[in-house]
Amino acid sequence: MENEPHASLGPLLFLLGRWEGAGVGGYPTIEGFRFGQEISFSHNGKPYLIYSSRTWLLDDAGNIGRPLAMESGFWRPQPGNQLEVLLAHPTGFVEVYLGEISGTKIEMATDAVVRTSSAKEVTAGRRLYGMIQADLGYAYEMAAVGQPLQAHLSAQLKRAGSADDTGAGGTGGERAGGDGGGAGGTGDERAGGDGVSPGSAASEGAGGDGGTG
Numbered sequence: 001m002e003n004e005p006h007a008s009l010g011p012l013l014f015l016l017g018r019w020e021g022a023g024v025g026g027y028p029t030i031e032g033f034r035f036g037q038e039i040s041f042s043h044n045g046k047p048y049l050i051y052s053s054r055t056w057l058l059d060d061a062g063n064i065g066r067p068l069a070m071e072s073g074f075w076r077p078q079p080g081n082q083l084e085v086l087l088a089h090p091t092g093f094v095e096v097y098l099g100e101i102s103g104t105k106i107e108m109a110t111d112a113v114v115r116t117s118s119a120k121e122v123t124a125g126r127r128l129y130g131m132i133q134a135d136l137g138y139a140y141e142m143a144a145v146g147q148p149l150q151a152h153l154s155a156q157l158k159r160a161g162s163a164d165d166t167g168a169g170g171t172g173g174e175r176a177g178g179d180g181g182g183a184g185g186t187g188d189e190r191a192g193g194d195g196v197s198p199g200s201a202a203s204e205g206a207g208g209d210g211g212t213g
């Protein structure tokens with residue numbers, strides 16, 4: 001982007017750019033799974049980050065499978081290291097998060113989840129993002145389909161590509177509060193670096209999204 005990042009983005013500059021990696025997921029009502037993920041944070045000079053994420057299934061050998069969840073939205077830092085995040089999902093949800101930025105650790109919880117009448121019942125979410133050395137890790141917990149808030153996903157992503165549009169603020173390897181990402185104790189099963197770059201796997205509208213995650 002041609003513009004300088006808006007001054008209010010200072011606390012979030014470490015996120016700017018593209019991230020790729022893999023994670024694991026599960027829930028009491030579904031089979032565990034591994035997934036690949038690509039996240040992008042960019043800006044256009046305005047006081048928010050533009051966020052998008054897409055994911056795909058990985059098999060045990062790390063081969064790329066069907067597309068899984070996507071989400072996109074805006075991260076709006078506020079004074080005092082507060083954060084507002086708006087996320088829309090193709091599965092019929094919109095989440096509004098309120099959070100706090102502490103160095104390179106970000107914790108947020110839903111203030112509201114709105115869903116269409118055809119969407120599954122998701123009532124709350126909680127996310128923890130943090131730098132794990134130079135990687136971006138996160139954990140996501142949800143309350144859904146009658147279950148209390150608990151782990152659905154965790155993943156660890158590496159900075160990808162040329163940081164083309166980013167200015168790559170602060171990849172400086174600062175260590176977050178250490179607990180970013182690893183929730184659920186799933187960290188060992190991270191798929192290797194193969195799981196990234198699905199090529200065409202993300203072709204729009206592919207089936208299999210199943211109306212879920």
Ligand code: HEM
Nearest residue numbers: 029030033035055068069093120122144145209210212213
């Ligand atoms: C990295 C992002 C995500 C991935 C890879 C993912 C993956 C999955 C998978 C594989 C399933 C099993 C059903 C299926 O095969 O489609 C699932 C179920 C589900 N996911 Fe996700 N998910 C993600 C994010 C989310 C988010 C953000 C939400 C809520 C806003 C969500 C809500 C659900 C719900 C409600 C179910 C159904 C549970 C049930 O019916 O028992 N997922 N997810």
